[in-house]
Amino acid sequence: MEQAIDNFAAELAADTAQLREAGRLRILREIVPASNAAAEWNGKIFRNFSSNDYMGIAGDVELRREFYAQYPDAGTPELAQSSASSRLLTGNTPAYARLEQTLSELYHHRSALVFNSGYHANIGILPALATSRDLILSDKLNHASIIDGLRLGDAEFKRYRHLDFEQLEKMLAEKRAAYRRVFLVTESVFSMDGDAADLAALVELKRKYDAVLVVDEAHSVGVRGPSGTGLAAEQGVADAVDVLIGTFGKAFGSTGAFAIMAPEVREYLINHMRPLIFTTGLPPVVLNWSNFVLKKCTAMEERRAHLRAMGTRLRELFREHGMATCGDSQIVPLLVGGDLETCAMAERFLEHGILVFAIRPPTVPRGTSRLRFSLSAALSDDDIETVGALL
Numbered sequence: 521m522e523q524a525i526d527n528f529a530a531e532l533a534a535d536t537a538q539l540r541e542a543g544r545l546r547i548l549r550e551i552v553p554a555s556n557a558a559a560e561w562n563g564k565i566f567r568n569f570s571s572n573d574y575m576g577i578a579g580d581v582e583l584r585r586e587f588y589a590q591y592p593d594a595g596t597p598e599l600a601q602s603s604a605s606s607r608l609l610t611g612n613t614p615a616y617a618r619l620e621q622t623l624s625e626l627y628h629h630r631s632a633l634v635f636n637s638g639y640h641a642n643i644g645i646l647p648a649l650a651t652s653r654d655l656i657l658s659d660k661l662n663h664a665s666i667i668d669g670l671r672l673g674d675a676e677f678k679r680y681r682h683l684d685f686e687q688l689e690k691m692l693a694e695k696r697a698a699y700r701r702v703f704l705v706t707e708s709v710f711s712m713d714g715d716a717a718d719l720a721a722l723v724e725l726k727r728k729y730d731a732v733l734v735v736d737e738a739h740s741v742g743v744r745g746p747s748g749t750g751l752a753a754e755q756g757v758a759d760a761v762d763v764l765i766g767t768f769g770k771a772f773g774s775t776g777a778f779a780i781m782a783p784e785v786r787e788y789l790i791n792h793m794r795p796l797i798f799t800t801g802l803p804p805v806v807l808n809w810s811n812f813v814l815k816k817c818t819a820m821e822e823r824r825a826h827l828r829a830m831g832t833r834l835r836e837l838f839r840e841h842g843m844a845t846c847g848d849s850q851i852v853p854l855l856v857g858g859d860l861e862t863c864a865m866a867e868r869f870l871e872h873g874i875l876v877f878a879i880r881p882p883t884v885p886r887g888t889s890r891l892r893f894s895l896s897a898a899l900s901d902d903d904i905e906t907v908g909a910l911l
C-alpha cells in the first residue's frame with residue numbers, strides 16, 4: 521500500500537517538474553494586501569496590478585472602519601463569522617434577505633438570489649436549469665467555472681468562436697428545432713481579454729430563436745453601467761437578460777455572488793441548484809459587508825471614470841511601444857505569446873515594484889500567454905506612467 525502511494529507521489533512530482541520546465545508551474549504566494557492598491561510580498565512593497573479590486577473597495581480602510589462602526593457591539597449576530605448551516609436549514613440569516621432586497625431594487629425589482637461564489641453560481645445554475653433535452657451554446661472564451669458547469673450538467677453543449685455571433689446564429693438556425701430549450705451563455709466583459717460582448721445583439725438572437733440568455737457579469741458589475749449595475753444595463757438590455765450573474769469578490773471587494781432573474785427561476789433554483797443547497801451559507805458579516813459596499817458603490821462614479829481613463833491610457837502606452845493588447849476595459853492584457861518569455865517579462869515588472877503575473881495555458885489558449893494588468897481605481901495616473909516607462 522505504502523509503495524503504491526510512493527509511486528503515485530513520484531508520478532505527480534514528475535508531472536510537476538515538467539510544468540516547471542515549461543514555465544507553467546503555478547505556486548501559492550504569500551501576499552499581504554495593503555490600502556490604496558499596495559501589496560507586500562517577500563518583504564517588498566508593490567503597486568498591485570493583479571487584483572480584481574477594480575473599485576478599490578477591498579483596500580479602502582476608511583470604508584471598512586465605517587462598516588464596523590455601525591455595530592458598536594462585536595457580539596451582534598450581524599458580525600457573526602459563520603452561518604453554520606445550509607441556507608435551506610438554519611443558515612438563511614436575515615442578512616440574506618436584506619442583500620437580496622438591495623439587489624432587487626437595483627435591478628428593477630426582479631428577483632435576486634445570493635450564492636457563496638461566482639464559481640458556485642456557474643457550476644450550479646446551468647446544470648439546474650438545462651436538461652438532457654436542451655442545448656447550451658457557449659462563447660469559446662467563457663470562464664473555467666462556466667465550462668465546469670457545462671460539463672456537470674445533462675444538457676448537450678457546443679462552443680461558438682469568441683464573440684462570433686454569425687457562427688452562433690448559424691448554430692441556432694440549424695439546431696434550435698431539435699431541442700426543447702436552448703441556452704446562450706456568455707461573459708459580458710471577458711476576464712482574460714478584457715473585451716466586451718454586444719449583449720444587445722445576443723438579446724436579439726435570443727428573441728429570434730426563443731432561447732434563454734445567461735450572462736456572467738463578474739468583471740462588469742460595480743464597474744460599468746448606471747450605478748455600476750453592469751454592461752447589460754449600460755447597453756440598455758439588463759431586463760432582457762434571463763439570468764444575470766454578478767460576483768462580490770471582484771469590484772465589490774467582498775465575497776459571494778448573485779443572480780438576477782424572474783421569481784419562478786429563483787424558486788426553481790432554490791429547489792434544484794446543488795451548490796446552493798449542499799453548502800454552508802455565507803456568514804452574516806460577509807453578507808452585511810456586501811450589502812454595505814453594494815450601496816456605496818452605486819455612487820462611485822468618479823472611481824468608475826478614473827478606472828476607465830487608466831485603461832484607455834495603458835492600452836495607448838502598450839500600442840505606442842509596438843506591443844499587442846486587446847479589449848476595452850479595466851482588464852488590460854499585454855499579449856506576449858510564449859510561456860517562458862511571458863514569465864521573463866513579469867520578472868522585469870516585479871523587479872521594478874509592479875505586481876503583475878504571467879497568465880499561461882490552460883487559463884488562456886496556447887501561444888497567447890500574457891501579462892494581465894488588472895486595474896484598480898486605487899491606482900493613480902502616475903502608476904500607469906510607471907508601467908509605460910518600463911516597456
Ligand SMILES: Cc1ncc(COP(=O)(O)O)c(C=O)c1O
Pocket residue numbers: 637638639640642663665707711736738739767768769776777
Ligand atoms: C467570468 C468569471 N465568472 C466567475 C468567476 C468566479 O467568481 P468567484 O471568484 O466569485 O468564484 C470568475 C473568477 O475569476 C470569473 O472570471
